[in-house]
Amino acid sequence: MRVAPLRPRVRFPWRWLVDSPLVLVTWVVVLLAASTAREVDQALGGADDVRRRASFWMAKVAAETAAMGVSLDDHAGAPRCMTVGDVAVTVQAVGRELRVSCVPPGGGSWSFDCARLPGASPAALGVPATTGVSLAIDPERLAGAFSAAELPAFRRDAGIALLHLDTGTDRDDFVLDGQHARFGIATDLVAVPGHLWIEPGDEPLRLWLERDLTIVVHGNLYVGRSLAIEGTGRLVFATMIDATSRPFADRDGNGRWSAGDETRAGPFEGACEGGGNAYLGLPRRRAAISIASGLVVAGELHLAGPASVDGPVVLGHAITKIGGPGAELVATGARLFRPERELVPGFVPHGPGRPGLLRHAPGNRPVVGEQPLYLAAPGR
Amino acid sequence: MSAWLQHEAGNVVERTHAREQQIERLASLMAAPPPVAGGVLADFDGLFAGHRVAWQQTATGPVLVLRVRPDEVPR
Numbered sequence: 001m002r003v004a005p006l007r008p009r010v011r012f013p014w015r016w017l018v019d020s021p022l023v024l025v026t027w028v029v030v031l032l033a034a035s036t037a038r039e040v041d042q043a044l045g046g047a048d049d050v051r052r053r054a055s056f057w058m059a060k061v062a063a064e065t066a067a068m069g070v071s072l073d074d075h076a077g078a079p080r081c082m083t084v085g086d087v088a089v090t091v092q093a094v095g096r097e098l099r100v101s102c103v104p105p106g107g108g109s110w111s112f113d114c115a116r117l118p119g120a121s122p123a124a125l126g127v128p129a130t131t132g133v134s135l136a137i138d139p140e141r142l143a144g145a146f147s148a149a150e151l152p153a154f155r156r157d158a159g160i161a162l163l164h165l166d167t168g169t170d171r172d173d174f175v176l177d178g179q180h181a182r183f184g185i186a187t188d189l190v191a192v193p194g195h196l197w198i199e200p201g202d203e204p205l206r207l208w209l210e211r212d213l214t215i216v217v218h219g220n221l222y223v224g225r226s227l228a229i230e231g232t233g234r235l236v237f238a239t240m241i242d243a244t245s246r247p248f249a250d251r252d253g254n255g256r257w258s259a260g261d262e263t264r265a266g267p268f269e270g271a272c273e274g275g276g277n278a279y280l281g282l283p284r285r286r287a288a289i290s291i292a293s294g295l296v297v298a299g300e301l302h303l304a305g306p307a308s309v310d311g312p313v314v315l316g317h318a319i320t321k322i323g324g325p326g327a328e329l330v331a332t333g334a335r336l337f338r339p340e341r342e343l344v345p346g347f348v349p350h351g352p353g354r355p356g357l358l359r360h361a362p363g364n365r366p367v368v369g370e371q372p373l374y375l376a377a378p379g380r
Numbered sequence: 381m382s383a384w385l386q387h388e389a390g391n392v393v394e395r396t397h398a399r400e401q402q403i404e405r406l407a408s409l410m411a412a413p414p415p416v417a418g419g420v421l422a423d424f425d426g427l428f429a430g431h432r433v434a435w436q437q438t439a440t441g442p443v444l445v446l447r448v449r450p451d452e453v454p455r
Contacts, residue, residue: 036382036385036386036389039389040388046393050399053400057407058428058446061444061446062446065444351439352439354440
């Protein structure tokens with residue numbers, strides 16, 4: 001039998017911590033002080049964050065003022081320094097862009113870039129719905145635009161019109177293909193030399209846009225299902241009236257010029273299905289349509305069911321309901337443009353040149369405050 | 381002392397919240413300015429030390445501009 005060795009037992013008498021009122025008061029004071037310090041720290045941290053954000057917005061307002069004051073004809077590229085309020089601002093032309101660097105008085109520096117625009121876009125692209133307005137497409141830009149015939153996102157389909165209209169169409173038909181519907185940074189204007197179809201389906205057609213895109217349709221636009229946009233770009237469909245076709249109000253919804261229909265641009269002639277019209281919902285499939293794009297219709301807009309449009313809706317003429325009383329249009333205005341500061345691809349700009357919207361450029365170092373250590377002196 | 385510190389911290393939080401609201405309003409005004417505007421925007425008093433924000437009508441529409449407050453002592 002072994003005897004356990006004796007070891008001293010270390011015991012902490014916890015009662016010491018609360019045994020005396022003085023110790024208790026000390027604990028309370030410590031806890032209160034810690035709580036107060038935490039509150040003060042949080043308050044000061046929040047205030048510091050707001051001060052930094054206020055400095056950013058101060059710089060942005062100053063940059064806006066400076067950019068609006070710079071002549072856009074100046075292509076020299078030499079930086080120009082000025083003071084807006086107490087903010088030191090430097091504006092420099094870099095290619096087709098302006099770079100604005102700001103140093104607010106509280107410290108920190110912020111840089112912004114903006115495009116130099118030749119004018120404003122049509123004002124109708126900044127409001128949810130406008131009727132009785134026809135917007136001009138820039139013919140030079142349109143001549144240099146991508147053709148739907150050469151892009152994988154579109155396919156020519158000779159049979160789609162017969163699937164959805166009794167007599168088909170006279171002109172070429174193109175289908176916006178959901179499997180390849182991805183538009184890169186180089187594509188901002190596409191011309192469709194015929195009609196454009198979005199096939200019916202249960203799921204919305206999803207397009208990926210890296211920048212704003214305008215699809216100009218030389219014929220009619222037939223939208224059979226909803227459309228969703230992914231990416232940072234916005235989309236506008238624009239139908240045009242050309243010499244080969246005429247727009248009309250398709251009262252009976254059969255998709256072709258027939259008795260009872262009303263012409264919208266002189267006597268009817270050309271392709272039997274007309275041109276410049278748009279159909280939200282197809283005559284044989286009157287589903288609810290929701291599209292995340294804008295709609296500029298030179299001819300008549302036909303509604304086969306309830307429809308909502310997120311972008312601007314600009315109608316040259318009127319709306320014809322071919323789907324009964326439930327066919328109503330809702331222009332949500334969720335994806336509008338800032339026409340006075342943004343150039344919508346393909347549309348003719350107007351008014352004086354101006355800077356575009358400022359974009360924060362965190363990587364650009366401001367040149368404000370950089371001074372030579374020694375003044376330049378002529379060599380002897 | 382602790383109560384005073386807490387009171388001051390509450391004041392800072394209150395002012396910070398007010399400034400945050402001003403910043404949000406300024407951001408929304410810069411994103412979508414009204415078609416016509418004019419005058420000094422009193423809403424932003426105190427947001428930018430020694431400065432005030434005002435509308436200026438230009439050929440391209442109203443623009444928010446930054447100005448030194450006239451009552452500010454020149455440095």
